[in-house]
Amino acid sequence: MFAPLALSDAESYVAAAYLVFVALLLIYVAIMAMKLGRIQRELRELGELAERDRGAEEPR
Amino acid sequence: MVNLRTLSFATAAVLLGGYALAFFHAPIDEEGFIQKIFYLHVPLAIVTLLGFLVAAFHAIRHLRTNDPVHDARSYVSIHLSIIFGVAALLTGALWAKGQWGVWWEWREPTLVSFLIIFLLYATYYPLRYSVEDRDRQARYASVFAITAGAFVPLNFLAVRLAEPFIHPRTFSSAGGLPGEMLLAFLVCLAGMALLWVTLVQFELGAKAASGDLKRIRRALLPSEAEPPPPRRAVAPAGSYSANGGAPAPPATSMSAQGPEVGGRG
Numbered sequence: 594m595f596a597p598l599a600l601s602d603a604e605s606y607v608a609a610a611y612l613v614f615v616a617l618l619l620i621y622v623a624i625m626a627m628k629l630g631r632i633q634r635e636l637r638e639l640g641e642l643a644e645r646d647r648g649a650e651e652p653r
Numbered sequence: 654m655v656n657l658r659t660l661s662f663a664t665a666a667v668l669l670g671g672y673a674l675a676f677f678h679a680p681i682d683e684e685g686f687i688q689k690i691f692y693l694h695v696p697l698a699i700v701t702l703l704g705f706l707v708a709a710f711h712a713i714r715h716l717r718t719n720d721p722v723h724d725a726r727s728y729v730s731i732h733l734s735i736i737f738g739v740a741a742l743l744t745g746a747l748w749a750k751g752q753w754g755v756w757w758e759w760r761e762p763t764l765v766s767f768l769i770i771f772l773l774y775a776t777y778y779p780l781r782y783s784v785e786d787r788d789r790q791a792r793y794a795s796v797f798a799i800t801a802g803a804f805v806p807l808n809f810l811a812v813r814l815a816e817p818f819i820h821p822r823t824f825s826s827a828g829g830l831p832g833e834m835l836l837a838f839l840v841c842l843a844g845m846a847l848l849w850v851t852l853v854q855f856e857l858g859a860k861a862a863s864g865d866l867k868r869i870r871r872a873l874l875p876s877e878a879e880p881p882p883p884r885r886a887v888a889p890a891g892s893y894s895a896n897g898g899a900p901a902p903p904a905t906s907m908s909a910q911g912p913e914v915g916g917r918g
Binding site for chain 2: 603604606607609610611613628632636639643646
């Protein structure tokens with residue numbers, strides 16, 4: 594077992610500052626991932642729509 | 654144009670290298686360990702202000718060429734700089750609390766002037782989305798970006814001329830840094846600038862893809878097409894539209910029409 598790491602006041606503030614930065618970056622990446630997911634979903638829908646249109650045109 | 658993957662790896666390498674230098678190579682000065690926030694907070698603040706200047710540059714290009722791509726670049730530059738500005742304010746507050754015992758000091762011109770610039774740019778979104786017509790929206794946003802961009806060097810100059818209260822003056826203090834600290838600071842600054850550029854490229858790519866998708870959807874599903882904007886009977890003298898008053902071109906060239914920035918996403 595590891596002993597818990599005791600941080601001085603200064604170390605706590607430094608850790609908090611870097612964690613805030615990393616957290617903001619992760620939130621930003623998560624939002625971008627959600628946007629990417631939406632784009633992929635729309636792309637899939639459009640692909641299905643194009644396939645359906647092609648299927649409807651082929652018998653003629 | 655640098656490949657986005659290469660840019661991402663370069664950003665990660667420079668940031669990791671910079672913070673490795675800051676923590677394992679740069680000495681601890683008389684402020685103690687808390688001075689390590691300097692390598693995060695100062696690059697964030699500098700990149701934020703430079704990002705606002707980049708936005709003003711693209712806004713000028715947008716007004717000169719009426720190319721929506723420059724409007725998108727200006728929009729995304731401001732968007733990313735505001736996020737970096739939030740990070741600079743939060744890390745600065747943590748440093749202030751640890752160093753001076755207060756989260757904020759209203760008598761310090763450096764802090765207050767940065768906050769004023771940040772709040773000024775925070776009004777960019779309500780201004781932009783208060784205008785419904787896309788063309789006017791883009792033009793007003795560009796005028797705002799140029800006007801607000803002029804405040805950035807003025808603010809920098811005013812802070813230099815003002816009497817410091819507790820906040821050190823960055824470039825005078827950076828100039829007096831020992832070699833190891835200066836090297837770590839410069840690498841961290843380069844890394845932060847690269848991170849900003851990478852995120853701008855990511856977001857521009859996402860906006861372009863989103864805009865292309867909307868145009869394909871409109872072409873495939875005419876029922877989902879937006880109603881045309883109301884036309885003025887007589888255009889006022891000196892006014893212009895996105896296509897110089899010419900009839901709208903058919904929606905064949907998608908990326909050429911620029912990325913989607915009209916939406917709130």
